[in-house]
Amino acid sequence: MERHDTVEHDILVIGAGGAGLRAAIEAAERGLSVGIVCKSLLGKAHTIMAEGGIAAAMGNVDPDDSWETHFKDTMKSGKFINNWRMAEIFAKEAPDRVYELEEWGGLFDRTPDGRIMQRPFGAHTYRRLCHVGDRTGLELIRTLQDKVLHTGAEVYMETTITRLLKDGERVVGALGYVRETGRFVHFKAPAVIMATGGWGRIYKVTSNSWEGTGDGVILAYEAGAELVDMEMVQFHPTGMVWPPGVRGILVTEGVRGEGGILKNSRGERYMERYDPEKMELSSRDVVARANYTEVEQGRGSEHGGVYLDITHLGPEKIKKKLPTMYEQFLKLADVDITREPMEVYPTIHYTMGGVRVEAETGATTVPGLFAAGEVAGGLHGANRLGGNSLSDLLVFGRRAGIGASEYVKANGYSLEVDEDQIRQEKERVLRPFENPEGGESPYAIQSELQEIMQEHASIMRTEESLREGLEKVRALKERAPGVRIEGSRMYNPGWHTALDIHFMLQVSEIILMSALERREQRGAQWRLDHEGLDEELGKVNFVARKGSDGEVEITTREIEPMPEHLSRLFEED
Amino acid sequence: MESSQHRGASPETQKTVRINIYRGDAEGGEFVEYDVPLVEGMVVLDAVLYVQAHISPDLAVRWNCKAAHCGSCGGEVNGRPKLLCKTRVDDYEGEEIRVSPMRAFPLIKDLVTDVSWNYEVARSIPEFKPAEKAPFTMYEEDVERLYEPKRCIECFLCQDVCHVLRSHHKHPAFAGPRFFAKIQSLEMHPMDTGHRTEYLKEGRGGIGFCNITKCCTEVCPEHINITDNSIIPLKERVVGDYYDPAKWLMRKIRGRRNGE
Structure with a gap:
C-alpha cells in the first residue's frame, strides 16, 4: 500500500482562518498539543477579505447599545430561524473577544476619547463595527497568526484533508496530503475542530478565493454530522x-x-x-x-x-x-x-448554513468533531449581518477550543482506525491519475458547476429552476469521478481541483435540495413561486444528513421556543 | 471601455497575448510560451490561471483573493518582483512578458517557492507584551504611524528584492524588510513593553546588514515606506540603546533581570 506519514496531536484544527486560529490558541493555552492544517499559507485565509469591521456591542460611540440590541438585530435579520442560544452567547461575548484582540496587539481606529471607534453597518441599530480602515480582517488574521506562532501549535501549511477517520462512532483523526509533495499524512487526534469556512466557490460570481470549496462541511457530512439551513447562501449586494x-x-x-x-x-x-x-x-x-x-x-x-x-x-x-x-x-x-x-x-459572499453545533461547545452531532465559524450553521439564520462574521469566528472559535479541550481531557479513546478506511481513501484520491486518457478536465467540471449554481440557485429561486439545477448537478456528479489528471503529484493544481469538485458537487446538491424544501421568502431564500413568509416554516430548520443508503436526506427540525428572558426583549418593541 | 451592456458573458476580443511562464522545479526548468485570449483589464494572474484551466492543468501558482489583499501571488514579471493579481497585462504593451518565481526563496515548482523561512523569522520575534489589560486608552495621534506598517499583506516581495537575501543569502542572520516593518509596528505601539533592539542588533534581526538602498520600499504593493518609516527609525533605536551609556546600563540590568 502507498505509504504515509503519521503525526499525532490532542486536537487537530482544520482551517486557519479566524475561527481555526482562535480555537487553536485556546487549546494550546490550555496545554494541549495542537496541529493546524490549512490549504494555503498561514495568514492568507478568506478572513482577510472581511473588510468593514467586527460587530460588538461595546457602546463606545452609541452608549445605548447593549448585548440585548445586538441579539435582537441578529435574530431579526436572520428571520428568527437562528439558533437563539448561539445568538445570545455571541452578542454577550463579542466585546470581550475584541478587547482580547486589542490586548494581543490588534489595532483599531480610535474615537476622540481614545477608545475603539465603531462605524454604522447594514441593519445594526447602533454604530457597532470596530474597524481599522477597510482592513479589519487582515488585522484580525495577523494578530491571531502572531499569537499562534508564539504558542507551541504546529502549523501544516498547504495541506489538504480529504477524509475524517473514525473509530466506531468517534472521529479520531483525518487523512490528508501535502500539496507540495503529494505525500499522504495520517493525523491522529482524539478531537477535530472543523473551521474551514464556506463554499462560495460553487458559484461563478463570488467574492471567495479558490479555497472556498466546501471541504469541511462535506467532510463533516460524510462523517455523519447533521447540516442545517443549507439553503441559506448570502449574496453580498456589492461586488x-x-x-x-x-x-x-x-x-x-x-x-x-x-x-x-x-x-x-x-x-x-x-x-x-x-x-x-x-x-x-x-x-x-x-x-x-x-x-x-x-x-x-x-x-x-x-x-x-x-x-x-x-x-x-x-x-x-x-x-x-x-x-x-x-x-x-x-x-x-x-x-x-x-x-x-x-x-x-x-x-456570492457567505454561507449561513453549515454543520449543526451545540451553542456552548461547538460540538457537532458526531463525537470528537467540533465546528466553528462559517462552516458551522445556526447563528445567522436566514441572513447574516455585516460585521457579525468576524465576531462569530472569535466567540465560537474560542468556545470550540474549550469544548474540544474538555472533551479530550475527559476521554481516553484509542486513536487506531481500521486500515481499510485509509486504503480506500488513498485509492479514491489517486484515481484521477489512473483514469483512462481522454477523461474530462476537472476545471471544465468545476466551471460547469459554477454556471449551474449561478443560474439555478441564485438570488431568486423557483421550484422548476431548482429541480432543473438538481438534475444537472447530479449528472455532473456522475461524470466527476472520471476526470483525468496529467503530471506528477508534486504541487499539481489540476489534481487539487479534481479533489475539490467532489466537495463542491456534494454541497451543491444539498443546497438545491434544501432550497426546494423551503417554500417561502425568508432572508436569503427567495422563492418567486411562494409569496412572503410562511409562519409554519419559521418554526423549523431544514436538516441534511447522509442517509443509510448513502444519499442526502432532508428533514425538518423544530426550533425550540425562546426562553422568557429572550422572548421578552422583542415584546418591548 | 466598451459602451454596450455586458452581463454574464465577458466581452472577449479576438486578440491574444503571449506570455512566457517559467516551468520547472529545484532540478531546473525553462520559460514556456503560451498564447492566451486578451480580455480588457486583464492582469498577469488572469493569464496564468487561463493557462492552468485550459492548457496546462499542473501549472503551479499560489493565489487567493485576486484583489491584492492577501499577498499570495508574489512572483516576478520581467525580473521585477510583482503581485501577479495587480500587474496589468496592458502595462506591457509591445513588450515581452516573462513570469517567473521569486528568486530569494528555494523553488518548489513553476511559480511556487518555499517561503516557510519567513514564518520561522516571525516566530523568532519577541511578541507583543501589553503594559496593561484592555480596553486600552490610546489616541489617534498615538497610533496613526502604526497604520502604515500594519498594511503589510506578507507578499514577501520586499524580501525577494532585498539584496541581503537575494544576492548574499543571509537568511539565517537577517530578518528582512517585511519583519522590520513588523517590528516597527510592535516597538511603536503605545502599550507595548517588549524589547527588540537586542534582537535587531545581536539576534536574528541583523538590521546592520541593511544599507538602505530602498529597493524594498520601491516594490511594496501596499506603498509602505519601509526604509524611511521602519528601518531607519529602528536603526536609530538600536543606536540609542547601544551607544547611549545610560540606556546601555539599563539594558544590561534589564537583561539580567529577565535571566537573559
Whole structure:
C-alpha cells in the first residue's frame, strides 16, 4: 500500500482562518498539543477579505447599545430561524473577544476619547463595527497568526484533508496530503475542530478565493454530522463588475457605512423604494435584491451593475477610511472612487448554513468533531449581518477550543482506525491519475458547476429552476469521478481541483435540495413561486444528513421556543 | 471601455497575448510560451490561471483573493518582483512578458517557492507584551504611524528584492524588510513593553546588514515606506540603546533581570 506519514496531536484544527486560529490558541493555552492544517499559507485565509469591521456591542460611540440590541438585530435579520442560544452567547461575548484582540496587539481606529471607534453597518441599530480602515480582517488574521506562532501549535501549511477517520462512532483523526509533495499524512487526534469556512466557490460570481470549496462541511457530512439551513447562501449586494477578471470581488459594506449612495442609470436613489427607513444600510438580502431588480428592470449601469457613489466624502476621508477600495478600483478598474462612482452588482459572499453545533461547545452531532465559524450553521439564520462574521469566528472559535479541550481531557479513546478506511481513501484520491486518457478536465467540471449554481440557485429561486439545477448537478456528479489528471503529484493544481469538485458537487446538491424544501421568502431564500413568509416554516430548520443508503436526506427540525428572558426583549418593541 | 451592456458573458476580443511562464522545479526548468485570449483589464494572474484551466492543468501558482489583499501571488514579471493579481497585462504593451518565481526563496515548482523561512523569522520575534489589560486608552495621534506598517499583506516581495537575501543569502542572520516593518509596528505601539533592539542588533534581526538602498520600499504593493518609516527609525533605536551609556546600563540590568 502507498505509504504515509503519521503525526499525532490532542486536537487537530482544520482551517486557519479566524475561527481555526482562535480555537487553536485556546487549546494550546490550555496545554494541549495542537496541529493546524490549512490549504494555503498561514495568514492568507478568506478572513482577510472581511473588510468593514467586527460587530460588538461595546457602546463606545452609541452608549445605548447593549448585548440585548445586538441579539435582537441578529435574530431579526436572520428571520428568527437562528439558533437563539448561539445568538445570545455571541452578542454577550463579542466585546470581550475584541478587547482580547486589542490586548494581543490588534489595532483599531480610535474615537476622540481614545477608545475603539465603531462605524454604522447594514441593519445594526447602533454604530457597532470596530474597524481599522477597510482592513479589519487582515488585522484580525495577523494578530491571531502572531499569537499562534508564539504558542507551541504546529502549523501544516498547504495541506489538504480529504477524509475524517473514525473509530466506531468517534472521529479520531483525518487523512490528508501535502500539496507540495503529494505525500499522504495520517493525523491522529482524539478531537477535530472543523473551521474551514464556506463554499462560495460553487458559484461563478463570488467574492471567495479558490479555497472556498466546501471541504469541511462535506467532510463533516460524510462523517455523519447533521447540516442545517443549507439553503441559506448570502449574496453580498456589492461586488465589482468590471473588468471581467475582477467580477465578483468584494466592495466592502463599509462604503455604505461611511455614507455611500446607491443609484441606478437614471440617477435615482432607488433604495427609497425598497427600504425607505434604512436605505443603503438595510440588511444585505434586501439591498442585494434591490440591486438585482434594478438591473433586471433595465435601469443598470454600463456593465450591468448599479452605481455606488462615495465621492461626497472627499478624497482625504476616502483614502483614510477606505484605502483598500481606493487602491483596488484605481489599479484594477481604472476608476478613481474619489471622483466617480463604482459599478457594483451582487456577488456570492457567505454561507449561513453549515454543520449543526451545540451553542456552548461547538460540538457537532458526531463525537470528537467540533465546528466553528462559517462552516458551522445556526447563528445567522436566514441572513447574516455585516460585521457579525468576524465576531462569530472569535466567540465560537474560542468556545470550540474549550469544548474540544474538555472533551479530550475527559476521554481516553484509542486513536487506531481500521486500515481499510485509509486504503480506500488513498485509492479514491489517486484515481484521477489512473483514469483512462481522454477523461474530462476537472476545471471544465468545476466551471460547469459554477454556471449551474449561478443560474439555478441564485438570488431568486423557483421550484422548476431548482429541480432543473438538481438534475444537472447530479449528472455532473456522475461524470466527476472520471476526470483525468496529467503530471506528477508534486504541487499539481489540476489534481487539487479534481479533489475539490467532489466537495463542491456534494454541497451543491444539498443546497438545491434544501432550497426546494423551503417554500417561502425568508432572508436569503427567495422563492418567486411562494409569496412572503410562511409562519409554519419559521418554526423549523431544514436538516441534511447522509442517509443509510448513502444519499442526502432532508428533514425538518423544530426550533425550540425562546426562553422568557429572550422572548421578552422583542415584546418591548 | 466598451459602451454596450455586458452581463454574464465577458466581452472577449479576438486578440491574444503571449506570455512566457517559467516551468520547472529545484532540478531546473525553462520559460514556456503560451498564447492566451486578451480580455480588457486583464492582469498577469488572469493569464496564468487561463493557462492552468485550459492548457496546462499542473501549472503551479499560489493565489487567493485576486484583489491584492492577501499577498499570495508574489512572483516576478520581467525580473521585477510583482503581485501577479495587480500587474496589468496592458502595462506591457509591445513588450515581452516573462513570469517567473521569486528568486530569494528555494523553488518548489513553476511559480511556487518555499517561503516557510519567513514564518520561522516571525516566530523568532519577541511578541507583543501589553503594559496593561484592555480596553486600552490610546489616541489617534498615538497610533496613526502604526497604520502604515500594519498594511503589510506578507507578499514577501520586499524580501525577494532585498539584496541581503537575494544576492548574499543571509537568511539565517537577517530578518528582512517585511519583519522590520513588523517590528516597527510592535516597538511603536503605545502599550507595548517588549524589547527588540537586542534582537535587531545581536539576534536574528541583523538590521546592520541593511544599507538602505530602498529597493524594498520601491516594490511594496501596499506603498509602505519601509526604509524611511521602519528601518531607519529602528536603526536609530538600536543606536540609542547601544551607544547611549545610560540606556546601555539599563539594558544590561534589564537583561539580567529577565535571566537573559
